[in-house]
Amino acid sequence: MPESMHKLAELLPLQFRVLYRQFLLRVVDLESLSIQADIPRFLGQFASILIFISLIGAMGPLMSHEALTATPAAALSFAWRGEQSLISGMMLVVGLVAVISWDSTFPDRRDVMVLSPLPVAPRTILFAKVAASAALLGLAVLTLNFATGITWPLLIGSQHDSNWGFFQSFAAYWVTMVGASLFLFCSVLTVQGFTALLLPRRVFLRISAILQIGAFGLFLGVYFLQPSITTPAALALPENHWVLAWSPCFWFFALFNQLNSSLPVAFAWLAGRAWIGLAVVVSGAMVSLLLCYLRTMKETVEEPDLVPGARGSHWTPGFGSPLQTAIALFSLRSLMRSRQHRLAFAFYLALTCSIALSVLRSDLSYAARGRLNPDFLTATFLMMSFTVFGLRSVFSLPISLTANWVWRVTQIRPSEKYLAGTRKSLLCFALIPILLLSAALSFPFRPLTQVAAHLAVLAVVGWTLVELSLVGFYKVPFTCSYLPGRVHVQVLFWCFMLLVTVLALSTAEVEMPALNEPLRYAGSMVVLIALALALCIFNRHRAKSAVLHFEELPPDVITTLGLVWIEPSISQAQTTARHNRLNPS
Amino acid sequence: MLELRSVSKHFSGIPAVDDVTFSARPGEVTGYLGPNGSGKSTTMKMITGLIELTSGHIYFQGKPIQDDLIAYKRHMGYVPEEPYLYNHLSGAEYLTMVAQLRELPAKQSSERIDGLLRLLSLYDDRHAAISGYSKGMRQKVLIAAALMHNPELVLLDEPFSGLDVSSALVLRSLIQELAARGKVVLFSSHELDTVERVCSRVVILHRGKIVADDSIERLRSLMELPTLEAIFSQLAVEQDTQSMARQIADLIHA
Numbered sequence: 001m002p003e004s005m006h007k008l009a010e011l012l013p014l015q016f017r018v019l020y021r022q023f024l025l026r027v028v029d030l031e032s033l034s035i036q037a038d039i040p041r042f043l044g045q046f047a048s049i050l051i052f053i054s055l056i057g058a059m060g061p062l063m064s065h066e067a068l069t070a071t072p073a074a075a076l077s078f079a080w081r082g083e084q085s086l087i088s089g090m091m092l093v094v095g096l097v098a099v100i101s102w103d104s105t106f107p108d109r110r111d112v113m114v115l116s117p118l119p120v121a122p123r124t125i126l127f128a129k130v131a132a133s134a135a136l137l138g139l140a141v142l143t144l145n146f147a148t149g150i151t152w153p154l155l156i157g158s159q160h161d162s163n164w165g166f167f168q169s170f171a172a173y174w175v176t177m178v179g180a181s182l183f184l185f186c187s188v189l190t191v192q193g194f195t196a197l198l199l200p201r202r203v204f205l206r207i208s209a210i211l212q213i214g215a216f217g218l219f220l221g222v223y224f225l226q227p228s229i230t231t232p233a234a235l236a237l238p239e240n241h242w243v244l245a246w247s248p249c250f251w252f253f254a255l256f257n258q259l260n261s262s263l264p265v266a267f268a269w270l271a272g273r274a275w276i277g278l279a280v281v282v283s284g285a286m287v288s289l290l291l292c293y294l295r296t297m298k299e300t301v302e303e304p305d306l307v308p309g310a311r312g313s314h315w316t317p318g319f320g321s322p323l324q325t326a327i328a329l330f331s332l333r334s335l336m337r338s339r340q341h342r343l344a345f346a347f348y349l350a351l352t353c354s355i356a357l358s359v360l361r362s363d364l365s366y367a368a369r370g371r372l373n374p375d376f377l378t379a380t381f382l383m384m385s386f387t388v389f390g391l392r393s394v395f396s397l398p399i400s401l402t403a404n405w406v407w408r409v410t411q412i413r414p415s416e417k418y419l420a421g422t423r424k425s426l427l428c429f430a431l432i433p434i435l436l437l438s439a440a441l442s443f444p445f446r447p448l449t450q451v452a453a454h455l456a457v458l459a460v461v462g463w464t465l466v467e468l469s470l471v472g473f474y475k476v477p478f479t480c481s482y483l484p485g486r487v488h489v490q491v492l493f494w495c496f497m498l499l500v501t502v503l504a505l506s507t508a509e510v511e512m513p514a515l516n517e518p519l520r521y522a523g524s525m526v527v528l529i530a531l532a533l534a535l536c537i538f539n540r541h542r543a544k545s546a547v548l549h550f551e552e553l554p555p556d557v558i559t560t561l562g563l564v565w566i567e568p569s570i571s572q573a574q575t576t577a578r579h580n581r582l583n584p585s
Numbered sequence: 586m587l588e589l590r591s592v593s594k595h596f597s598g599i600p601a602v603d604d605v606t607f608s609a610r611p612g613e614v615t616g617y618l619g620p621n622g623s624g625k626s627t628t629m630k631m632i633t634g635l636i637e638l639t640s641g642h643i644y645f646q647g648k649p650i651q652d653d654l655i656a657y658k659r660h661m662g663y664v665p666e667e668p669y670l671y672n673h674l675s676g677a678e679y680l681t682m683v684a685q686l687r688e689l690p691a692k693q694s695s696e697r698i699d700g701l702l703r704l705l706s707l708y709d710d711r712h713a714a715i716s717g718y719s720k721g722m723r724q725k726v727l728i729a730a731a732l733m734h735n736p737e738l739v740l741l742d743e744p745f746s747g748l749d750v751s752s753a754l755v756l757r758s759l760i761q762e763l764a765a766r767g768k769v770v771l772f773s774s775h776e777l778d779t780v781e782r783v784c785s786r787v788v789i790l791h792r793g794k795i796v797a798d799d800s801i802e803r804l805r806s807l808m809e810l811p812t813l814e815a816i817f818s819q820l821a822v823e824q825d826t827q828s829m830a831r832q833i834a835d836l837i838h839a
Contacts, residue, residue: 322688323688329678333678337673338673405635406671412688413655
């Protein structure tokens with residue numbers, strides 16, 4: 001930090017500085033990211049990714065000289081598409097920031113219990129929290145617009161007649177981006193704050209987790225489904241009125257053009273909505289924060305340590321053998337009750353829901369004709385793939401490594417039995433729900449025989465995907481250590497999803513005509529079932545000689561911190577010896 | 586009988602447990618004592634099969650446990666030193682999961698879980714998340730999980746940690762009752778008064794090596810010391826405790 005900044009910071013009260021620093025390190029929801037996330041490193045990586053995105057976004061105006069010089073209409077369309085894309089991207093990033101920093105602006109139980117006995121005023125805690133959240137938000141806004149915040153005003157400013165065009169566009173751009181970010185972040189704070197004020201604290205804590213997932217799905221869904229309106233004529237169409245009136249992205253698009261003096265007068269009401277919305281949510285956030293600090297801190301101290309469980313029936317479903325039931329229930333409860341796992345799975349579910357929503361939208365046009373179509377088939381394949389691979393990916397995140405000893409101490413059966421439990425969990429919580437969702441979505445289509453035939457294909461494809469995702473996965477869900485630094489896992493996942501998308505498109509193309517030809521359909525099904533069976537037999541065979549993994553790295557590497565070179569032959573010999581002991585048969 | 590013969594465990598070449606040999610017999614409670622870092626918990630983890638031995642052998646009922654670890658685990662109940670549990674589960678859910686993992690019949694496990702929860706005063710909070718449990722309640726969940734399958738070998742690593750007075754008295758009697766019913770009980774603790782009352786034999790570990798292995802009575806007469814605390818202090822405590830206490834008081838007073 002420069003000397004002048006240091007001196008400036010020292011003018012602030014010591015308590016505020018200490019708390020601000022602590023809160024900044026905890027501003028991101030640790031539970032949502034990783035059980036032992038490194039916040040400074042996370043913020044560094046987060047900023048680098050946003051700068052990278054900004055640099056790519058900045059290339060747009062530089063690379064599109066042709067579009068800009070063709071006709072004034074083409075230039076306007078290009079500029080509007082870019083503006084809407086930048087604003088919706090900004091709002092998505094701020095939405096994700098709000099999700100990962102969920103609850104961090106409000107005092108939690110730890111803050112209250114640690115800080116209440118100390119001579120610290122609640123307002124100091126409040127200001128330090130707000131400052132920490134503002135720092136994260138500021139980091140996101142600055143880095144995401146690092147390059148686009150110059151190139152786009154340059155492009156749009158060049159359309160002005162006056163020499164001051166760039167400065168007007170530059171100011172309009174930054175005011176709009178800061179306003180859009182504030183609007184979204186304060187909306188989340190307002191909803192959280194008033195929910196906390198209106199509901200009893202225990203109910204709020206449960207609802208808060210659902211709200212977090214809901215907000216996450218909403219931000220992703222809106223980003224993917226929102227149309228782009230790029231001409232004044234399209235803006236004036238009556239069918240677009242609803243989306244303009246209710247989408248904050250278009251309000252801030254109008255605000256930018258108003259500040260840039262390029263908004264058609266007929267749409268000044270949209271910019272007005274941006275100003276009104278901003279005023280409402282900023283006031284709402286301030287009021288709810290103030291009230292929360294006055295009320296919630298006192299309530300938290302008075303809250304009992306032990307929250308009683310829900311009353312009523314505690315019936316639990318069976319999932320086969322006791323071991324399979326234990327693994328399936330453990331997986332389900334971990335998925336439902338751990339914020340980190342819920343949020344990670346919600347990402348994949350949001351993608352699935354976006355596809356489902358787009359299917360529903362296109363269904364309306366196809367349903368009139370009552371025909372099953374390749375788009376629907378592709379969408380169901382993609383939903384299945386995202387959910388199966390998403391859940392499999394979430395299974396790799398541990399929930400509590402220190403508690404895993406119970407699996408090791410009670411391992412009184414061969415590993416293959418445990419892996420059968422893992423397979424059942426994947427089938428029950430990914431394949432079956434997507435089959436049911438697809439069946440519900442296919443309701444408008446006829447003939448029903450074709451729909452049933454497609455669902456059968458989808459079930460076999462889902463089974464194949466489950467088996468494929470279990471190759472080499474010798475783990476009980478949520479029990480093996482995870483190395484967040486292994487970026488190649490994520491890269492591999494996205495490469496795999498790209499491949500799956502291509503496969504889904506081609507499978508739908510092949511399946512569509514086969515649905516009308518029983519012989520061809522039967523042949524295709526035989527091939528698909530044979531593939532799934534082969535994978536299943538392969539996995540079961542490998543499982544017989546597998547050892548359950550609870551550590552991503554071999555124990556030798558963990559105990560030596562990877563500093564000692566270990567002969568592969570020794571590690572291999574130890575693994576074999578361990579396997580022989582665990583599987584004496 | 587549980588037997589350890591020349592058991593050693595090295596971490597990166599540093600010995601944590603060094604050539605340990607002792608046995609624990611059915612019908613008696615064997616105390617396993619030592620200061621922090623002496624290798625008690627490492628030994629316990631080797632006996633449970635959680636960590637591998639660098640050298641030596643562990644026998645249960647005359648057979649090396651490494652030969653058939655799965656069969657051995659059916660006979661073993663273990664209370665670990667730290668109450669690490671899955672916090673997102675309730676007490677009842679956790680115990681049901683352990684019963685399923687141990688292949689107990691559903692009806693039997695349900696009856697035992699209900700009974701244990703009632704006797705350990707956890708029944709009213711059985712559906713609350715473990716994250717809200719006190720340290721003593723967590724300890725009770727661990728004790729119930731370790732005993733529900735009626736094990737022949739009971740390994741207790743600091744089982745009194747966090748328990749209130751009445752629960753500790755119940756556990757003390759329970760340990761003696763288990764031994765009286767022919768179980769092998771290996772009990773590690775820092776509470777020397779309790780060890781003196783409960784255990785028939787003690788093994789004292791210091792810096793990974795055994796420095797005493799005998800009945801408490803014999804140790805008292807051999808070393809001519811009145812209590813187990815005095816024996817332990819002589820064998821395994823290197824610091825002048827009174828001088829250290831004085832230094833701490835001086836430091837905060839300065």
